[in-house]
Amino acid sequence: MIPFTHLHVHSQYSILDGAASVEALVIKAKKDGMKALALTDHGSMFGIKEFHAKCKKSGIKPILGCETYVASRTIYDKKDKIDRSGYHLILLAKNKTGYKNLIKLISIASSEGFYYKPRIDKDLLIKHSEGLIATSACLGGEVPNLLMNNQLNRAEESIQWYKSIFGDDYYLELQRHPSEFAQQRIEVYDQQVKVNKLILQLAKKYSVKVIASNDVHFTNAEDADAHDLLICLNTGKDLDDPNRMRYTKQEWFKTHSEMNELFKDVPEALANTNEIAEKVENYELDEAPVMPVFPIPEEFGAEKDFELKFPKEKLIDEFGIESFERLGGYHKVLRIKLEAAYLRHLTFLGAEKRYGKPLPEDVTKLLDFELDTIKQMGYPGYFLITQDFINEARKMGVLVGPGRGSAAGAAVSYSTGITNIDPIKYNLLFERFLNPDRISLPDVDIDFDDDGRQLVLDYVTKKYGKEKVAHICTFGTLATKMAIRDVARVLKLPLPEADRLAKLVPETPKMTFEKAFKESADLKKEKKSGNPLIVKTLKLAETLEGSIRHSGVHACGILISRDPLTNHIPLMPTKDGGNLLVTQYDGRYVENIGLLKMDFLGLKTLSIIKETLENIKLSKGINLDIDNIPWEDEKTYGLFSHGESTAIFQFESEGMKKHLRDLKPNRFEDLVAMNALYRPGPMKYIPDYIARKHGRQKVDYDLPMMEKYLNETYGITVFQEQVMLLSRLLANFTRGDSDTLRKAMGKKIISVMDKLKVKFVDGCKANFQFIDECTLTGKKPEVVIEKIWKDWEAFAEYAFNKSHSVCYAYIAYQTGYLKANFPAEFMAANLSRNLNNITDITKLMTECKRMKLNVLGPDVNESFIKFTANKKSDIRFGMGAIKGVGANAAQDIITARDKNGEFKTIYDFVENVNLQTVNKKNLEAMAMAGGFDNLNKIKRSSFFVGNDENDKTTFIEKLLRYGNKIQNESQSMQQSLFGSFESDAVIKKPDIPQVDEWPKLIFLEKEKNLIGIYLTSHPLDDYKLEIENFCSRDISLKDLNNDIEKYKNKEFTFGGMVTAVREATSKNGNPFSTLTLSDYSDSNEFFFFGQDYVNFHKYCKSGLFVMVKGSVRQRYNSEYYEFKISQIELLSEVRKNYIKSITINLPLNKVNEKIIGEFEKLTLNNKGNTLLKFNIYDWENNRQLKMFSRNSKINLTDSLLNLFEEQLDITYRIN
Secondary structure, eight states: OOOOOOOOBBTSSTTTTOOOOHHHHHHHHHTTOSEEEEEOOHHHHHHHHHHHHHHHHHHOEEEEEEEEEOOOOOOOOOOOOGGGGGGEEEEEEHHHHHHHHHOOOOOOOOTTTSSSBOOOOHHHHHOOOOEEEEOOOTTTTTHHHHHHTOHHHHHHHHHHHHHHHHGGGGEEEEEEOOOEEEEEEEEHHHHHHHHHHHHHHHHHHTTTTEEEEEOBOSSSSSGHHHHEEEEEEETTTTTTTTTTTTOOOOBBBOOOHHHHHHHTTHHHHHHHHHHHHHHHHOOOOOOOOOOOOOOOOTTTOHHHHHHHHOOOHHHHHHHHHHHHHHTTTTHHHHHHHHHHHHHHHHHHHHHHHHSSSSSSSHHHHHHHHHHHHHHHHHHHHHHHHHHHHHHHHHHHTTOOOOGGGGGGGHHHHHHHOOSSTTTTTTOOOOOSOOOTTTTEEEEEEEEEEHHHHHHHHHHHHHHHHGGGGGEEEEEEEEEHHHHHHHHHHHHHHOOOHHHHHTTTTTOOTOHHHHHHHHHHHHHHHTOOSSOHHHHHHHHHHHEEEEEEEEEEEEEEEEOOSSSOOGGGOOOOEEOOSSSEEEEETTTTTTTTTTTTEEEEEOOOOOOOHHHHHHHHHHOOOOOOOOOSOOTTTHHHHHHTTOHHHHHHHHTTTHHHHHHHHOOOSSSSSHHHHHHHHTTTTTTGGGHHHHHHHHHHOOOOOOOGHHHHHHGGTTTOBBBHHHHHHHHHHHOOOOHHHHHHHHHHHHHOOHHHHHHHHHHHHHHHTOOHHHHHHHHHHHOHHHHHHHHHHHHHHHHHTOOOOHHHHHHHHHHHHHHHHHHHHHHHHHHHHHHHTTOOOOHHHHHHHHHHTTTTTEOOOOOOOTOOOEEEEOOTTEOOOOGSSSSSTHHHHHHHHHHHHHHHHSSOOOHHHHHOOTTTTTTTTHHHHHHHHHTTSSTTTGGGGGGOOSSTTOOOOOOOHHHHHHHHHHHHHHHHHOOOOOOOOGGGGOOOOOOOOOOOOOEEEHHHHHHHHSSSOOOOOOOGGGHHHHHHHHHHSSOOOOHHHHHGGGGGOOEEEEEEEEEEEEEEETTTTTTTEEEEOSSSEEEEEEEOOOOHHHHHGOOTTTOOEEEEEEEEOOOOTTOOOEEEEEEEEEHHHHHHOOOOOOEEEEGGGSSSSHHHHHHHHHHHHHHHEEEEEEEEETTTTEEEEEEEEEEEEEEEEEOHHIIIIIISSSSSEEE
């Protein structure tokens, strides 16, 4: 058998065209004994780095390539059909030079040559051909295509041209796909036979070698159907579409024996594949870090000055020969020395501002250690770059977070402004960030406010060069549920069945079919369903699970390079045509090839903080520095202690609120601990932490010496850093050892843990203090050591990074401080930033109500672009948030207001705003949303009518004409020397139409349509009593929509408004109707057939307020569940039909002549049919007295209930 190498192979990275995973291809190649393997995805190098790594690991030589598209003309021709894709050409990198040229070609193809496909052209091939092998590709290649179309002369010219460029590295490709399907046999295989015959003749004529290939698109023959379905997903076609794109189903990864059988008549074509494999060199893609050059000010020093000061021998003495060579020799080490010196200069300048002058000795010692470690690792440039753009961000007014993760453990980070967290104060550890015993790139995650992130990115791009900065790509894969839905759509499985199958997949992270079948017996049962289409759907979905569906851009990952990135990594444009390019390798691989990765995160919470600060400046004239607020603020800790943490970063869940109320935090460390404990695993220790804090449980330490690092968490190990510090204290571990222990425990690296345990045992036994304390407490050292080690092993299951927790608690405290001290300004910022999320808006509006904050509608005299707080600490809706107004019109209104003062009348408004920017559409939106309510007390409806029914010109149109005339007259006066100052008197102000306001429901709907929420009131507010007392509590329509099966066989009652209806006739000719019911949370559509139609269709009228009763039951003839309505009645009838009595709860100390007189007056003025009862209670003596009025019954109106609640401050109970 002739050894064979696959050289034309597509993986899943030929997106929605290849169905084979890289791993599956490598495994099959290894199993078949192949020594080498190529990857040639369409037009991209997405999978190259992963492929290279997996091949190396499996002992297979990786051949890195791409099936490129060569433009018929040039890459700059993008007009005609001929330019749309171009001819296919396989390019393989035979060495590192070829790999670099391939990167250049693919980057240019994606960024400059893209026209339907990423294209290169022949000029580019001439320029970048060195180190590349080319093959003629499939029937889409230039030579095969010309031969297929009987253009023999042009095919010969093409062969000669490619041979002139690539010489003996140009090969002609033979393919044979003997399809079993007649159409594909005619369209593909017969053409291949024809072309192959001519290729063999031309190969001989021009001394070009031939190779055999199989154009691999999937792994095994049985995957053909799944691949076929993938093509349907790609093209948006159904499986049974006769005109869809089809492959031959022969494109699987064939074995040695299969390829030998297929090409037994052309053995040289098989042998030549190995010739190519042997030509390809083994080369590495990973490189040492390529650190960007940070420009150091000339006045500090230059490399040439350092060259005189530090000859080679001196640097070898300082760095050690091993580090000197690892870092790249003299010139690179000299640069590091210069950067380290400048970093030291900046660090000590900053440290004196942070810690005072002179610096405490322990601070100096720590900074010396950290700076030396950074220098030895070769990363001072990293810190210089990071501190530069962070400090520049602050200068630009961008709000920067405290940092997140272990970077906060570096005193150098704190001193240079990278973070605002003091690691010494909070016992954070540098080696958690950079382990001196293990060289690894530092990783700083930086949070910026959402709007400011782009400003920082622009700064970095300008400073280092557009060609040296890029986004990092991501790949979206076909997840379990999506795979079911996609496959079902192509196979035409009915939508309800597809939904049912998808809902059987458990809702847990990182779900796979393998896990789903284990966790869901119902889903597993469907694999043997009586419906063959369901069985096929699950089978194909499982095969396609994990397929790459699309590429995207990482939310925060950014690369910064020393030289153009296309020297190292293939790039492509972003889909939105952004300024920066994006990598073709994802974040797992960019650091391995030596590139510097930074995480620029846009954090919404920082945007909320920034907006709050702007609101405080507007409403109170205070410039608050959020990084210099008091950290012992009683109001802030009071807010946390009462669990009033809605909208507080990381602390707003209901479970967290409950624990906060029990904990009553009164120090920052409590917030840090809660942030770490409130997660699966450590959550079980929260009750112990709370009990110990309040003295209800004794705080115990295994040894007294451990109190030093455990006292802040009341003896409970909460943080990884505590284990690290204790390992040093107890067993004299080095900094590096302690971090290695942390990592080994967290990742359960048993071999490392076993070695470290021996070291820990020996260290403890050699520690005199440890042994002495064991003796004093009557404990055996061996027993104590074993207990501590076992505790740590258990702790490793949930260990949390303290640096991370401190950073999060820092932001939580800041948001808590703002909410406690500037509540209106803080809630206004939250409303602004969540305007498009109705769930969050509802939650925030509820919180505003609890806080007794009024949220007022838009007003041209008080509103700004966003939500703000006014002088009375009410929240005012932003004009820019009104649909149909926008930021530009809002800004013009604000500008006119600032210039001329508040608008006194609607006429004053149109006289002064720029009516070119503030147009009719803007005015209509403002009027309908209530922006003019406080001018002339004009009804909103008045703006949209004329003076009478015959007047078709609306008041708004008249106002615009009036305003334009006034403004034109004013301009004329300015331009004319003889302008009349009396001229505005002759321009008559239009009369305000006197009409009734819209009905309440129409009024509120119009308002909601423009501002997204019911603001003035909610239509259901009139039925608050009915909904609270006679409808199901703790469940809403939203809960039913989210997970109806959870409530099966349960009865519920909902109150709501009918917002949509439909009357229709079924296929059988029977009438039916639908009703859409909306409550405070969501909407649900209900269908009425048969007797239900007879009973309920009278309620199918928009605008009705109804109460529906029913139960969650299985649909007729289906496995789906629905809420089946059994009774409907008008909400307006509920009070009369159901309320029999009201009980007033009165504390004994409130019973006096005045209150008795108030009740007498109320009963006289509100006579009705509801029995009035009283419950008088005395909590001090634990007594209560129940009474009722024998001769007074009342009419239970909303105004009466409001009086009870707001004026008399008493509670009541219905029935």
